[in-house]
Amino acid sequence: MGIETALIAGAALSVAATAASTISEVNQQKASADAANYNAQLAETNAQVAQRSAGQAEDAQRRNARAVLARQRAAAAETGLGFSGSVADVYGDSAKDAELDALRIRYKGLMDASGLRQEGALQKSQAQAANKAAGVAALNGGLTAASQVAGAYGKYKGL
Secondary structure, three states: OOHHHHHHHHHHHHHHHHHHHHHHHHHHHHHHHHHHHHHHHHHHHHHHHHHHHHHHHHHHHHHHHHHHHHHHHHHHHHHOOOOOHHHHHHHHHHHHHHHHHHHHHHHHHHHHHHHHHHHHHHHHHHHHHHHHHHHHHHHHHHHHHHHHHHHHHHHHHHO
8 A cells, every 4th residue: 555545535434434423413413403393383382371271261260250250149149248348348359359360370381481481582593503514614624624625635735
């Protein structure tokens, strides 16, 4: 085996190693991007579930409040006091408290969904960054391989 053959073989092995490393890095970045995109979709699904669940809990709170208020009206009617004075005040406070409880449930659901959507947006950004990193890795690998070929050619010409 002559020196020229050894230089060519060395350059070919170096380029092959660079190509393998580049392919591995690109695949790793693409896998990271795929995982981040999946997590973003999952976060959006969870946000929708949180909103629906809060809506159902809000509806249940309102149903329970109507039942409690109906019992209060019935109790007031049984006593013969009617709906004036302190009875009306207690009933009004109960109705307001019940509505505030329902609105708190809605607000919590909206905040939970918002947090999940923000997490999804972060995951999408990470996916974009990983896709860009894959492109940079591919470019870097190509430039490294070209540099190795040029270096081997320079050594060969220097003989």
